[in-house]
Amino acid sequence: MSLATDAADKPTLYKRIRADIEKRILTGEWPPGHRIPFEHELVARYGCSRMTVNKALSELAQADLIERRRRAGSFVRRPQHQSAVLKIADIRAEIIALGRTYGYELIGHKLRAATAADRERLGVKKAGKVIAISCRHSADNVPFAVEDRLIDLSSVPDAATADFSREPPGSWLLHHVPWTEAEHTISAIVADDRTAAALDIAIGAPCLVIDRYTWRSARTITAVRLLYPGDSHRLVARFKGG
C-alpha cells in the first residue's frame, strides 16, 4: 500500500527515488547493513540517467541514512546511536534573540592547577592549568541559567587573559576558539540549596541540566554544566522531516 503518493504535488524523479528508498529503510524492509541497489540497477529500474540516481543517493548519504562505499555499494546505516542533537548555543545570543534583556553576573573565577576531579571532568590525563568559572545568566532580570565551567588552558591559553567579568565565557569561547566536536548530555535534577538560591527557586524544585563538552580535534576545550529552572525554561526545537 502506497501511502506517500501525495499526488497533489508531482515530485521530481530524483525525489521519488529518494523517497522510495527512504521508505524502505524507515519501514525496516531494508534493515541496517542492507546493501541497496547499485546505481546502475536503479538507473535500469527507473529508466533515468546515473546523475539522477546519484543525486538521490547523495542526499540520503548527506542525511546519514545510507553510507556509500566505493567499489562496495551503498548500505543502510544503523540509526544514529542516539536521538538527540543540540546545536551549540550562546546563551547571551539566545536571550537577545528572544527580545529580552540579557543580564550577566560572574560568581566565581579561579585559575588553578588541574585537580584530579578537573582532569576527570575534562577527560584529560596530563596535569595542567585550568580556569573554573561560575556565573549566572538572566533574562529581564529573572535568573535564566547558572553556568559552571571548566576551561583547559593548555588548549586555550588566551583564556587566561580574557576578561570574564563582563563577557560570558561561552560567548568569548564561541568567538575565539573554533570547535570541531561537541557532546551534550541532557538530564534532570532537583535543586540543592545552592542551586535554588542562584536560580531563585525552591529547594527540591526540578532543574534541567545540560552538560556540554567541546573539543577541537581530540583536544578538550571546555566542559560546562548549565542549570535551568525546569518548570520555566524550555528548549524548543522545530524542524523539518520527511
Place this chain on the structure above:
Amino acid sequence: MSLATDAADKPTLYKRIRADIEKRILTGEWPPGHRIPFEHELVARYGCSRMTVNKALSELAQADLIERRRRAGSFVRRPQHQSAVLKIADIRAEIIALGRTYGYELIGHKLRAATAADRERLGVKKAGKVIAISCRHSADNVPFAVEDRLIDLSSVPDAATADFSREPPGSWLLHHVPWTEAEHTISAIVADDRTAAALDIAIGAPCLVIDRYTWRSARTITAVRLLYPGDSHRLVARFKGG
C-alpha cells in the same frame, strides 16, 4: 572529517566552492539577507560548468545556510534562531540499538471525541475524534520512559484500527505516517505519585520531559509527552561543528 580546513586532502572543486561561500557567511562578510553571486557568475569565476556550482549551492541550501529563490537568486539565511534540535526518535528502535531488551506495556487506550483540552493540546480548532494512549517502555525490564500521547484521528484515520497493545504508537506512526515538521520542548519536572509509580522512582524525584508535536503540512498528527527518570536516563548527542 572536518570539511572546511582539511588542507591535507585536495578538495574537489564543488567542495571548494561550497567552503568558500560558507566561510564568507560564517565570518559575517556576507550577512543574512545578502545575495550571493548567481550561478552563472560563479561559473565564470571558477571556470566550471553550472552543475558543479549547482551542487555546491544545493548542499548549502540543504544545510539551511542559504535560501534559493527562483528568478531572484540565493540569499544568506538568518542563523537558525533556536537552540535545540532533537531528532525524532523511536524509543523501541533506540533501546534495541543500545543492545538492550525492549519491553512495552499499554496502560490506557481510549478513542473519544476531542475535549477542549485535547483540542488545545493538539492546537486544532475543530472538534473531532482523538485517540489517547498511555504506555510504558522498558529496557532490560527496567522502566525507561512513560508515554502519554494524543493522536488526531482526522489526520490519521488508520490509527483507529491499529493494534497498540503490542506495537508502540510511536513506532506505528513512524512507519505509517510521513511527517513534515516536528517541535520538541524539553523541560524538567518532579515526579508526582502516578509518575513515580510508573517509573519506579521516588515521589519528588527529577524527571526529564520531552513534549513533541508532529505535523504533516500544517495538520497536527500527534502530541506526545515522554517522561524519563531524570537521574538515570540521558539524552546524549555528539556532533561536529565548524
Place this chain on the structure above:
DNA sequence: TACGATTATATGTCTAGACATATAAGTCAA
C-alpha cells in the same frame, strides 16, 4: 493609479556521456 498580462531570468531538474579514485577480490609468489 491600480491591476492584469507578458516577458525575462535564475533556479530546478535531467541527460549521456567522461575520467578519476578507492577498494574488494582475485592472482601469484615467498
Place this chain on the structure above:
DNA sequence: TTGACTTATATGTCTAGACATATAATCGTA
C-alpha cells in the same frame, strides 16, 4: 598462510548542453 601486486567495479566528480518552472520586472490597459 601471508604479503604484494593486479584487476574489476562502484562510487565521486565533472561537462556542455537541454527544457521546465516559478516569479520579479515590465508593459499595457482600464
